[in-house]
Amino acid sequence: MSRILFVVPPLAGHVLPTVALGQELAERGHDVAWVGHTEVACRLLPPELTLFPAERPGSETWLTETYERSRGLRGPAAFQFLWKDFLVPLAGRMIAGVEAAVHEFGADLLVVDQQALAGALIARKHRLPWITSATTSAELTNPFTMVPKFGEWVRAQLDELQRAQGIRSDDAALGDLRFSEHLVLAYTTESFVGMNATVPSQCVFVGPSLGKRVESGDYDWDWLDPRRQHVLVSMGTIDRENNGRFLNTVVEAVAPLAHRVQVSIAAAPGLIERSPDHVRVREFVPQLDLLKHSAAVVCHGGHNTVCESLANGLPLVVAPIRDDQPIIAEQVVASGVGRRVHFGRVRPAELREAILSVLDQPGYRAAAEQIQSSFADAGGTVTAADHVEKLL
Amino acid sequence: MSSTELTDVVGDYAAESAVLTTVRHMLVEVIGEDYALAVDIDMDTSFNRDLELESIEFVTLSAKLREHYGNTVNFAAFLGDKEVAEVAELTVGELVTYISGCVARD
Numbered sequence: 085m086s087r088i089l090f091v092v093p094p095l096a097g098h099v100l101p102t103v104a105l106g107q108e109l110a111e112r113g114h115d116v117a118w119v120g121h122t123e124v125a126c127r128l129l130p131p132e133l134t135l136f137p138a139e140r141p142g143s144e145t146w147l148t149e150t151y152e153r154s155r156g157l158r159g160p161a162a163f164q165f166l167w168k169d170f171l172v173p174l175a176g177r178m179i180a181g182v183e184a185a186v187h188e189f190g191a192d193l194l195v196v197d198q199q200a201l202a203g204a205l206i207a208r209k210h211r212l213p214w215i216t217s218a219t220t221s222a223e224l225t226n227p228f229t230m231v232p233k234f235g236e237w238v239r240a241q242l243d244e245l246q247r248a249q250g251i252r253s254d255d256a257a258l259g260d261l262r263f264s265e266h267l268v269l270a271y272t273t274e275s276f277v278g279m280n281a282t283v284p285s286q287c288v289f290v291g292p293s294l295g296k297r298v299e300s301g302d303y304d305w306d307w308l309d310p311r312r313q314h315v316l317v318s319m320g321t322i323d324r325e326n327n328g329r330f331l332n333t334v335v336e337a338v339a340p341l342a343h344r345v346q347v348s349i350a351a352a353p354g355l356i357e358r359s360p361d362h363v364r365v366r367e368f369v370p371q372l373d374l375l376k377h378s379a380a381v382v383c384h385g386g387h388n389t390v391c392e393s394l395a396n397g398l399p400l401v402v403a404p405i406r407d408d409q410p411i412i413a414e415q416v417v418a419s420g421v422g423r424r425v426h427f428g429r430v431r432p433a434e435l436r437e438a439i440l441s442v443l444d445q446p447g448y449r450a451a452a453e454q455i456q457s458s459f460a461d462a463g464g465t466v467t468a469a470d471h472v473e474k475l476l
Numbered sequence: 477m478s479s480t481e482l483t484d485v486v487g488d489y490a491a492e493s494a495v496l497t498t499v500r501h502m503l504v505e506v507i508g509e510d511y512a513l514a515v516d517i518d519m520d521t522s523f524n525r526d527l528e529l530e531s532i533e534f535v536t537l538s539a540k541l542r543e544h545y546g547n548t549v550n551f552a553a554f555l556g557d558k559e560v561a562e563v564a565e566l567t568v569g570e571l572v573t574y575i576s577g578c579v580a581r582d
Contacts, residue, residue, distance in 0.1 A: 159524040159531070160564040230534055230555055237560050410530055428528040429511045 086476045087115045089191035090217075091182055091203025093174060094121035094138075094147055097320070097388045098197045098219045099128045101271050104295020105195070105217070106133065108469040114476075119178075119185035119203075121147065136185035138178045138202075146177070158428070162406035163234065171199055172241055178202035179249065186210065193475060196264070198223060201242070204261040205249045213475055216264040220387035221272045221415070222408030223262050224283050263287075266475055269468050272391060275458035276419055288471050291462030292391040294372065303370050305377075309346055312362070313379035313443055316393075317349040318371060319405075320386045328355045329428075330403060334382060335359050336432035337439060345443070348374060380442045384427070385409035385416065394421060397456040399448035401438045403427040420451035492576045499572055502540045506533050519569030541575070548582045549575050 088109055090102040099120060106116040107130070117134035118125060123144055125135055154165050179202045186194070186206055194214040196203030207214035218224065228234040239260060246256040258265045268287040270277075277289075308314060317334055319327045331351050335358075338347050342362040349356065350369045359365055372392060375381070381393040385404035390412050393400055400422030404413040416422040423438040430438075442448045463470075496519065504512040507527060515526060523529045529537070538551040554574050558566065 158528055160560055161524055164560045164564050227531070230531065230538075230552065231558065231560075231563055232556055233559055234563075404530070410532070414532070426528070426530065429507065431510065 085113045085115065086192045087117075087190050088193050088195060088472070089185060089189050090116065090118045090120075091138075091178075091194055091196045091200045091206075092118060092120040092125060093171075093178075093197055093200040094124040095199065096124060096128060097386060098199060098217075099125050100388060101219055101293040102195060102197065102217055103128055103130075103133075104293045104465045105269075105468050105472070107295055108465045109472060112469065112473070115189075117185070117189050117191075119182050120200075123147070134189070136181065136188065138181040138185075140181075143177065158406045160231070160234070166407055167238055167241055171201060172245055174199075175201035175205060175245055175249075179205060182206045183209075186212070193472070195269075195472065198262050201245060201261050204264070205246065205251065207264075208246070208251045208255045208258065208261075209249070211255065213266055214264050215266060215472060215475065216262065216268040218268055218270045218287075220408045220412065221270055221277050222387075222411040224270060224277060224287065225411060226282055227411045267471060269293075269471065271464075271468075272387070273455070273458040273462050276391075276394065276415055276455050278415060278418055288467075289462055290468040290471065291459040291464045292388075292395050293465045293468050294392065294395060295465040303348075303366075303374060304364070307346075307364065308377055312343075313345050314374075314377050315345050315347045315380050315382060315439060315443075316369070316371070316374055316378045317347060317351075317382040318369070318389050319351070319384045319403075320389065327351065330430070331356050333430060333432055333435055335363055337435035338363060339432075341436070341440075345379075345439075380439065382439065385413040385424075387412050390416060391459070394452055394455045395459050397449065397453040399442035399452045401425060401435070401442055403430060419455060420447060421455055422448060422452075488576070488580075491579065492572055495575045495579065496568070496572045498544060499568060499575070502537060502544070503527065503529075503568070505540070506536050517568060519567065519572060521568045523566045523568065524564055545575065545579070549578045 090106055092099045092102055110116045117136060118129060119136040120138050122137055129135055150170055157165050182202045183206050194203050194207045194212055195217050196214050198216050198218045242261045263284050266286060268284060270287055270289050271292050273289045273291055331349060335356055338345060339360060342360060347363045348369055349365045351365055353367055356365050375392060375396045378398055380399050382401045383389045385402040386409060400416055402413040402416050402422055403425050404410040405427050413424045417424050422442055425435055425438050500517045503517055541549050541551045
């Protein structure tokens with residue numbers, strides 16, 4: 085039996101796939117543990133699982149300030165911030181914590197989220213086998229056809245990070261920290277990503293790793309009316325306070341549809357001014373359970389929410405905000421599973437039309453069901469665990 | 477400044493303002509008229525911060541420029557040469573100046 089350490093960044097969506105995979109590996113008799121930020125990872129990990137702190141106490145201030153500074157950024161400004169002001173500094177901040185966890189736990193293998201670069205650095209430094217957990221598929225495609233210098237800019241920063249952390253040059257030459265030379269787990273399928281993806285040969289498409297999730301918050305299930313269609317609206321955990329305009333547009337868009345839809349919105353308190361009886365607003369919703377009762381999803385194009393929706397065969401309306409979301413939104417459009425609207429500009433009438441088309445035109449649902457089968461065939465968490473075990 | 481130089485400057489200004497009108501018209505088509513009403517598209521308007529232009533909309537804009545200016549203006553080369561920080565801060569004015577230069581050379 086082996087000792088497998090998961091290295092995760094302080095981003096809920098990046099922790100979740102590893103929780104499912106870790107639990108599956110634990111059931112197969114391996115010792116598993118996580119190294120991450122307690123304030124984010126604690127509520128996502130079942131209490132019996134071990135979590136090593138990625139940073140010394142007090143890191144919350146840096147994280148809060150960084151999130152604060154990133155609020156409202158979009159497009160290339162958000163892209164620049166993500167790498168230069170968040171992921172690269174985060175690697176430096178986490179490196180001591182990850183190293184300590186590797187020694188204390190006695191890890192034989194690291195499973196490193198693609199954005200937790202400290203894990204890749206420590207694996208290279210100690211020549212430990214490691215696996216990339218690619219939470220989103222954006223890095224597997226080339227989104228920079230119009231701005232080729234963006235890709236070069238990221239690569240240059242990652243090269244510099246390896247040099248600065250004293251990775252021996254022959255180890256650094258093994259390549260980009262975003263891609264393990266041993267195995268890259270992509271929680272999607274080629275049917276959804278599209279065939280123009282430039283995928284490294286060590287990449288396997290396993291589909292979403294949903295496994296057994298700790299759901300937070302119960303729901304008023306009795307409120308759901310079986311004679312009406314349910315639409316789930318979820319705009320992610322990062323830009324919660326920044327979604328006010330869009331969410332109020334959603335409420336206005338669905339206002340005249342009380343006779344045929346009910347809408348659950350996951351939103352931070354205070355963002356939505358007034359909502360009618362057929363719209364429920366909650367800070368947290370049990371998303372995986374609620375999806376089983378839904379007919380469509382409106383979201384920001386976050387990879388997890390999109391794939392969880394498709395795993396339930398549900399069509400989508402996506403309003404990408406930043407980072408990988410525009411890329412995932414294009415995958416939604418190209419695969420025919422939904423419609424894309426402009427987060428900052430969409431008006432109620434256009435949004436209503438988009439929601440009604442994915443509900444009423446059977447093509448969207450049929451395409452979503454095709455992706456759903458591709459996910460089921462890929463095997464998800466179980467297949468991911470099989471691939472991990474091959475490296476042990 | 478000689479009178480010939482002055483004529484040149486005035487000529488450049490007129491050419492640039494004609495290009496701005498063309499680009500503004502294209503941008504209104506890309507972002508939609510009712511939204512464009514709320515934004516005053518000018519030389520210092522930022523594509524990212526003010527217009528929230530998304531990458532697919534840059535593709536649309538590129539096609540419109542090609543349609544209007546043909547091979548005279550190579551938007552792909554203009555954008556492809558830019559660093560991340562430059563694209564983040566890109567203004568309508570920079571594009572207008574670039575187009576005016578291409579048109580003047582043509």
